[in-house]
Amino acid sequence: MRALLIEDEADLLASLARALREEGYAVDTATDGEEGLYKAEGADYDAILLDVMLPRLDGWEILQRLRQSKKTPVLMLTARDAARDRVRGLDTGADDYVIKPFDLEELLARLRALIRRSAGQTRNVIEIGGALLDTAARTVTLGGNPVALTAREYALLEFLALHRGETVTRATLYEHLFDEDDDSLSNLLDVHVSNLRKKLGPECIATRRGYGYCIP
Ligand code: CA
Numbered sequence: 001m002r003a004l005l006i007e008d009e010a011d012l013l014a015s016l017a018r019a020l021r022e023e024g025y026a027v028d029t030a031t032d033g034e035e036g037l038y039k040a041e042g043a044d045y046d047a048i049l050l051d052v053m054l055p056r057l058d059g060w061e062i063l064q065r066l067r068q069s070k071k072t073p074v075l076m077l078t079a080r081d082a083a084r085d086r087v088r089g090l091d092t093g094a095d096d097y098v099i100k101p102f103d104l105e106e107l108l109a110r111l112r113a114l115i116r117r118s119a120g121q122t123r124n125v126i127e128i129g130g131a132l133l134d135t136a137a138r139t140v141t142l143g144g145n146p147v148a149l150t151a152r153e154y155a156l157l158e159f160l161a162l163h164r165g166e167t168v169t170r171a172t173l174y175e176h177l178f179d180e181d182d183d184s185l186s187n188l189l190d191v192h193v194s195n196l197r198k199k200l201g202p203e204c205i206a207t208r209r210g211y212g213y214c215i216p
Contacts, residue, residue, distance in 0.1 A: 001026070001046040001115055001158070001177075002026040002178070003020055003045060003046060004027075004030065004045045004048045005017055005020065005027055005048075005049045006031075006036030006048065006049065007054075008032060008053075008055055010031070013031065023138070024138065024152075024155045026176070026179035028043070028180045032055045033058060033061065034056045036050070036057070037061075040070070041065075041066065044072070046115050047072065048075070049077060051076075052078050060088065060089075060092060064092055066093075067092070067093040073115060074093070074094045075107070075111055077098060077102070095114050096110050098110060109136070112136060115162070119163065121135075121162055124137075126162075129204050130142055130201070131200050131201075131204065133158060135161075138154060138158075140200070147200065149199065152177065153196055153199075156177060156196065159173065159177065160215045163215075164216075165215075168213055168214065169212040170212050173213070
């Protein structure tokens with residue numbers, strides 16, 4: 001999953017970006033509203049974390065303009081004593097909000113739920129052949145036994161699982177699994193797929209030659 005974090009407080013931006021990467025997200029960042037809107041409109045993010053008070057363009061303006069062209073799920077980061085902000089955010093098209101200073105675990109849980117809902121998945125656990133993918137715990141089990149996956153392998157499996165039945169193109173996978181600073185070799189995707197097949201069985205991911213991959 002690839003997230004865009006728009007936040008002008010440098011410390012918060014750095015710590016939140018680090019926490020998101022530890023959770024396996026590819027993370028792009030913006031420190032002012034114009035840069036944030038530019039990035040938000042220019043790529044297909046799985047979610048955007050949007051601060052309200054920002055230089056150049058505030059969070060409202062960004063949300064309003066973004067909603068003219070994109071449905072990307074948006075989690076607003078709002079101030080503690082601004083109840084009206086939250087109502088306004090939801091009216092303008094925000095999908096959820098957390099109040100600063102927020103609890104990191106709660107923010108991560110809300111973000112996962114947001115991404116799941118936008119993919120049309122209401123349940124935490126997705127069954128893939130004999131394997132169970134738990135998007136809340138970020139674990140995979142096969143026949144009841146835990147399967148050790150790297151962060152990239154997990155991210156790839158989760159993205160395909162949330163788009164189950166669709167053929168996901170290689171370009172889409174690159175856009176959603178790697179962030180603006182990643183410089184991975186193009187053949188790595190095949191390596192991750194091959195590793196997942198070794199760990200979960202050859203049938204877990206189908207190759208649609210010339211198009212991409214699919215969890216049938
Ligand atoms: Ca701010």
